[in-house]
Every structure is written in C-alpha cells, then in structure tokens.
Amino acid sequence: MNIVRPKIVVLGAGYAGLMTTKQLTKVLSPEEAEIILVNKHNYHYETTWLHEVAAGTINHNQARVMLSDVVSQNRVRLIYDEVEKVDKEEKKVVLSNAELSYDYLVVALGFESNTFGIKGMEENAFAIKDIDSCRLIREHMEYQFAKYNNNPDAEDHSLTILVGGGGFTGIELVGELAERVPELCKKYDIDRSKAKIINVEATPSILPGFDEELITYAKQSLEARGVEFRLGAMIKECTEDSFIVGEEAEEIKAGTIVWTGGVTGNSVLGASGFELNRGKVSVTDDLRLPEDENIFVLGDCAWVWNKEADRPYPPTAQIALQQGVATAKNIKALMYNQPLNNFEFHDKGTVASLGSTDGMGSVFNGKKLFGKPAAVMKKVVDNRSLFLLGGVGLILRKGKLNPFDTL
Ligand code: FAD
Numbered sequence: 001m002n003i004v005r006p007k008i009v010v011l012g013a014g015y016a017g018l019m020t021t022k023q024l025t026k027v028l029s030p031e032e033a034e035i036i037l038v039n040k041h042n043y044h045y046e047t048t049w050l051h052e053v054a055a056g057t058i059n060h061n062q063a064r065v066m067l068s069d070v071v072s073q074n075r076v077r078l079i080y081d082e083v084e085k086v087d088k089e090e091k092k093v094v095l096s097n098a099e100l101s102y103d104y105l106v107v108a109l110g111f112e113s114n115t116f117g118i119k120g121m122e123e124n125a126f127a128i129k130d131i132d133s134c135r136l137i138r139e140h141m142e143y144q145f146a147k148y149n150n151n152p153d154a155e156d157h158s159l160t161i162l163v164g165g166g167g168f169t170g171i172e173l174v175g176e177l178a179e180r181v182p183e184l185c186k187k188y189d190i191d192r193s194k195a196k197i198i199n200v201e202a203t204p205s206i207l208p209g210f211d212e213e214l215i216t217y218a219k220q221s222l223e224a225r226g227v228e229f230r231l232g233a234m235i236k237e238c239t240e241d242s243f244i245v246g247e248e249a250e251e252i253k254a255g256t257i258v259w260t261g262g263v264t265g266n267s268v269l270g271a272s273g274f275e276l277n278r279g280k281v282s283v284t285d286d287l288r289l290p291e292d293e294n295i296f297v298l299g300d301c302a303w304v305w306n307k308e309a310d311r312p313y314p315p316t317a318q319i320a321l322q323q324g325v326a327t328a329k330n331i332k333a334l335m336y337n338q339p340l341n342n343f344e345f346h347d348k349g350t351v352a353s354l355g356s357t358d359g360m361g362s363v364f365n366g367k368k369l370f371g372k373p374a375a376v377m378k379k380v381v382d383n384r385s386l387f388l389l390g391g392v393g394l395i396l397r398k399g400k401l402n403p404f405d406t407l
C-alpha cells in the first residue's frame with residue numbers, strides 16, 4: 001500500500017536550510033514525511049569563509065562540502081536546480097528545470113549583494129556572492145599582478161585593490177588581503193609599496209555601531225599591515241577602474257574593485273510576490289510568512305525582530321543555524337496541529353577575523369577578545385559550524401585544523 005506522506009520542501013542548502021533538513025531527519029521518521037532539499041549546486045559552502053576564498057588565502061574546495069557527503073539520501077531527496085519562484089496559491093515551487101509541489105515549505109535562499117542603485121556598481125565591481133564569484137575575484141586580482149611586469153605600459157594603480165564598504169565583510173576581506181598581497185608581490189617580483197589595499201566607507205568609522213575599542217584595534221592592526229582607509233567617503237559611482245567618492249567627486253583608481261557595501265534577501269522572494277520590507281520578509285515570531293502558515297522563511301531572507309533592541313537581528317550564520325533547529329521542531333508541531341514555539345535567539349557573540357592570525361570580537365556576555373586569541377576563537381567558531389552540519393568527520397576533512405597553531 002502506498003502511504004501518502006506530507007511533503008516538506010527546503011529551498012537552499014546554506015546554514016539555515018541544511019540545518020533544518022538535518023534536524024527534520026532527526027525529529028521525523030521516514031514514515032512521517034518526505035523531505036526534499038533543493039539547492040543550486042551539489043555542494044553547500046561556508047558563506048562565512050568566502051572572503052578567504054576571494055583573497056586566495058584558502059582554497060575554494062576547503063569552503064565547500066558535497067551535499068551527498070552530509071545528507072543521508074535514504075532520508076532526503078536532493079534536487080540540484082535553481083529556484084525561480086514560489087507559487088503559494090498552487091503550493092508549488094518553480095525550478096529552472098522542473099516544478100515541485102509541497103505541503104510545508106522552508107525558504108532559506110540566503111542573500112544577494114545590494115548595490116543600492118549606485119551607478120556602474122553592478123556592471124563594474126566584483127561582489128562576494130558565492131564560491132564562483134569569489135574564485136573570479138581571486139583570479140582577477142592575481143592576473144593584475146601577473147600582468148604588471150609583462151606590460152611596459154602597466155600603471156601602478158592596476159595593483160590597487162579597492163573594497164567598497166567597511167562592514168564586517170569588507171573588513172574581513174581587507175584582513176585577508178593584507179596577508180595575500182605581500183605573497184603576490186613576492187611571487188611576481190613587485191615592490192610591496194606599489195600594491196595598495198584601500199577600504200572606502202561612507203560613515204566616519206568602519207563597522208558602524210560596533211564596539212569602539214574593538215573598532216580601534218581592528219583599524220590600527222590593519223593599517224599597520226598596509227591597509228588604507230577612506231572614511232566618511234560615500235561612493236557615488238563605480239567606473240571600469242575607479243570609485244567616484246564624496247561631494248568633490250574624487251576618483252580613486254584601481255585594478256580590482258570589490259563591493260561589500262550591503263546585502264539583501266534573495267530575489268526569489270520578490271519574484272514569488274511575498275510582502276517585502278527592504279528586500280526581506282518580516283516573519284512572524286515563529287518564522288513564518290505572515291500571509292501563509294505553511295511557509296517558513298529563514299536566514300538572510302528574513303527580518304527577525306529583536307524586541308529588546310527594537311530593531312531586527314543582524315543576519316548571521318549563527319542565527320540561521322539556530323533558526324534551522326527551531327523550524328524543524330515547529331514543522332513537526334504544525335503537522336500534528338500542536339502549538340508552535342516562538343523563535344528565541346541565543347547570542348554567542350561576534351568575532352571577526354583580520355587575517356588568519358589576528359582578529360577581534362566579543363563573546364560570552366561581552367568579554368572582548370583581541371589579536372591571536374580572537375583568531376583562535378574565530379577558527380573554533382568556523383569548526384563548530386562544520387561540526388553542526390557534518391559532525392567530527394567534516395571537521396577532519398575541511399576544518400581549520402589545529403586553530404592553536406595561530407598562537
Ligand atoms: P546561505 O548560507 O548564504 O545559503 C543560501 C543557499 O541557497 C546557498 O547554498 C545558495 O547556493 C542557495 N541558493 C541561493 N539562491 C538559490 C536559488 N535561486 N536556487 C537554489 N539555491 C539557491 N555570520 C556569522 O555568524 N559569523 C561570521 O563570521 C560571518 N562571516 C561572514 C563572512 C562573509 C564574507 C559573509 C558574506 C557573510 C558572513 N556572515 C557571518 C553572515 C552569514 O554568512 C550569513 O548570515 C549566512 O550565510 C546566512 O545563512 P543562510 O542559510 O540564510 O544563507
């Protein structure tokens with residue numbers, strides 16, 4: 001006899017989607033539901049490591065994990081396809097190559113770069129989006145260095161790397177570049193003083209809103225390693241080889257330009273007609289789409305309100321992983337007409353890398369970390385994420401092994 005099981009479809013195998021899927025296999029038996037995970041690629045990638053892939057300080061293969069290695073295909077049907085839109089009236093998902101019906105849906109398709117309509121940015125700047133876009137940044141940057149001594153007309157600015165936006169992504173990226181650029185100079189016989197790394201930030205400070213002491217540490221540490229900052233410098237335009245900044249329309253030229261000035265929710269949300277607030281869904285307390293009780297929206301696609309601070313939580317891997325755990329339990333509750341639990345975020349702090357041996361952040365109720373201890377903590381956090389998604393085996397294969405080497 002064929003038993004018709006409810007169909008749970010999870011869109012996106014990032015932190016939120018993969019965690020939801022793995023937890024669903026724990027809270028539900030095979031007889032209770034069919035679980036389907038849809039992802040653009042046949043691999044998950046560690047989004048939080050993408051700045052390292054872009055700078056070339058780690059190999060891209062370290063940051064990606066084949067889904068078939070971490071998801072049991074006895075329990076989960078894997079579909080590698082691109083989601084185009086959700087048709088919530090028909091309860092189906094339109095993929096590039098097929099359509100899929102669902103009873104319960106989890107939308108966890110992550111972020112897209114947001115250029116805020118800045119002239120030329122979309123066309124001329126690279127952005128940290130996924131593994132392939134970061135490989136392109138790495139290759140382009142290396143090509144600029146390889147070309148320099150082979151072209152008598154090469155101008156010094158072709159070696160400059162401009163990073164637009166001094167939020168966490170921009171700062172972590174320049175931290176890696178401070179390590180990578182000296183290596184590239186050595187490899188291609190280029191004087192280190194010729195290759196500039198410039199971070200351009202619109203507000204008067206990098207990491208606006210973050211702890212002052214930690215900001216000062218990060219800025220001084222990066223400057224000591226050759227990073228230049230242009231603060232209070234609003235980027236107005238991006239040309240093929242420059243940013244135009246500030247009221248005076250100053251031109252800063254470069255051979256590699258990366259935009260890290262902001263992110264928004266995946267464009268599938270808009271294509272699906274979901275009600276959006278600045279590109280994301282303002283979800284209910286139990287992380288559902290307000291207009292459809294069978295659709296959960298997680299991770300960088302969702303605004304989750306922090307009632308204490310009266311603003312949304314910043315989108316992070318940490319919150320996305322916790323949402324995955326909560327959502328698997330809530331889907332089970334929904335299936336059995338039980339009450340759902342509101343999502344509660346347990347903040348474990350924020351740590352940022354400033355290259356592989358430096359960092360800063362605050363953990364455990366505000367305790368501040370600087371320098372090597374922070375770098376060790378960041379690697380422990382990176383390994384923890386691998387552990388949560390793929391156990392000890394995944395740490396052994398892909399982990400930042402022996403983080404204490406940093407000390
Ligand atoms: P993601 O992890 O981005 O996953 C989305 C998935 O959906 C991907 O697998 C993607 O391929 C897939 N997908 C996208 N579109 C489609 C489609 N149309 N069809 C099919 N599949 C699709 N947060 C922290 O907590 N700590 C950090 O140290 C940290 N560092 C960061 C460093 C960088 C460089 C960046 C960019 C972000 C960092 N963040 C960090 C933020 C964190 O990475 C995100 O908040 C987190 O990845 C969100 O998880 P998610 O599951 O929503 O999306």
Ligand code: NAD
Binds near residue numbers: 164170261315
């Ligand atoms: P963001 O929005 O946090 O920062 C973007 C920065 O670009 C801001 O400082 C903004 O002032 C600046 N900017 C915007 N427009 C500009 C312009 N025209 N000219 C110059 N500067 C401009 O984006 P992000 O850094 O990509 O971070 C996205 C999310 O990912 C955040 O929630 C962050 O917490 C998270 N993240 C966390 C970590 C970590 O925990 N280590 C690392 C990376 C990202």
